[in-house]
Amino acid sequence: MICTGCxxxxxxxxxxxxxxxxxxxxxxxxxxxxxxxxxxPVADGRKVDGEKAIDEAITKIQNSENFAIYGLDTVPLRAQQIAIDIAKKTEGYIDDASSLCMGVFVEEILLERIKSTTLEEVRDRADFTLYWGADPFNSHPRHISRFTYYPRGQFRQKGWEEDRYLAVVDIRESYTSKLAKKIIMVENDEEFIQSLIDVANGNTPSAYLRDAVELITRIKKSEFGVMFGGLGLRYGLSDIGLLKNLLDELNNLTEFYFIPMGCHPNMRGFNELLFASVGELNSYSFRDGIRDSTFSFSSLLTKEQIDTILIVGADPVASLPFEIASKIAKANVILLDPCPSYTSKIADVVIPTSVSGIGAGGEMIRIDGKKIKFEAHSLEEITDEYVLKRIEEAI
Ligand code: SF4
Known part of the structure; x- marks a missing residue:
C-alpha cells in the first residue's frame, strides 16, 4: 500500500x-x-450521523455570501477536482497551503522556467545532492534513504560511500546536516546565492568565499546535481529570479535540477488541477476571475472577508499564526478530516472522512510531478470525494 504521511x-x-x-x-x-x-460527525455542537452532517454543511454553503475552500493537499485528485468545481459554482475563493510554502517553486516548474526531475532519476543518477533550508530527516524521513544519499541507484552502485556527495545549506545544524559531507550555515540566503553565481562566473564574491568556492568546485566535478529547496529557502528569498539565475549558472557547469521539498502528499496535484482549470496555482477567486495574494486564505481571514469556510484535510488553527488562526472561528467552519484536530474543536460541522491510501483510493501527484495511483484498503468509511460530490450536486 501507499503511505500518504508525507x-x-x-x-x-x-x-x-x-x-x-x-x-x-x-x-x-x-x-x-x-x-x-x-x-x-458533529453539526452545531450536536453529535449526528454522517448524512445529517453533510446536509448541515450544504445548508451553510447555500446560505453563504462569501464562501472559501481551503486545504485539499492530503486528498486524492478526484476530490480536489470536485472542490474546484464547488468553488466555481459558488463563485467562491479557493486556496491551499502552497500559497504559504512551495507554490512559488511549483509555478516556476510548471511554466518550465526551472528544470526539474523525478525522485527515481535522482536515485539512479545523482552524484551531488543539496538540501537547502530543509530537514528531510524529520519532515520526509525516508527521502534520504530511498532517493538521494543512501540508495544504490542504476548508475550509482557505490552509494554514499563513494558515488554521492551530500551538502546542506541552512541557518543552523539539523539532523540532516549531521549526515552531510558539507554543511554551510548561512544567515542570508540571497547573499549566498549571489556568491555562488559570482564564483560560477569566475568572480570573487563579497561574502562566503571559501564555502562558495568549495560548493561550486564540487558541482563542477559532478555529472548530475539536484537541489531540494525547503521552507528555509522559500522564506529566505524575496526574488525567485535570483534562484533561477543560480540554477541557470549551475546548468552551465553540469546537468542540474531543482525539486521543491513540499511536505503535503498531494499539494502539487491541487496546483496542477487548478492550473489546468484557470491557469493559476492557488489564492484564486472565482467571483473576480483572478488570482491575487489578497485572495490567499490567510489574507481573507485577516480581512474577515469570508462568512463560511470548507476546510478539507487541513488543520489551519494549528498551522497558521495565532492572530490569523483566531479569526477562523468567526466564520461558519465545515471540516472534512480523518482525525480530531485543533480545527475540529472550533468547527461548526465536522465530517470524519477516510485517510487517503487507507480508506480512500485514487491518484496523487508527488512533489516531483510523478502521478501515483493507490487502492483503498477498507471501504466502510466516508471518503472526501463522496462528501464533496454530495455538496457539489446539492448546490
Ligand atoms: S517517508 Fe513519508 S510517505 Fe514514506 S513512510 Fe514515512 S511518512 Fe510515509
Missing part, C-alpha cells in the same frame, strides 16, 4: 496482522491512527 508517497508499505512494515515512524503513526481513531 510527499515521499512511499509505495512499499505492507500491513500484516495489524503490523505496519517498511514505513517510517511518521507513516506508522498515520496508518495506526487511521485504523484506531473513532471520530464522530
Amino acid at each position: 510527499a515521499c508517497l512511499c509505495d512499499d508499505i505492507e500491513l500484516e496482522n495489524g503490523k505496519v512494515h517498511n514505513a517510517c515512524i511518521k507513516g506508522v503513526a498515520l496508518i495506526k491512527k487511521a485504523q484506531n481513531t473513532h471520530f464522530t
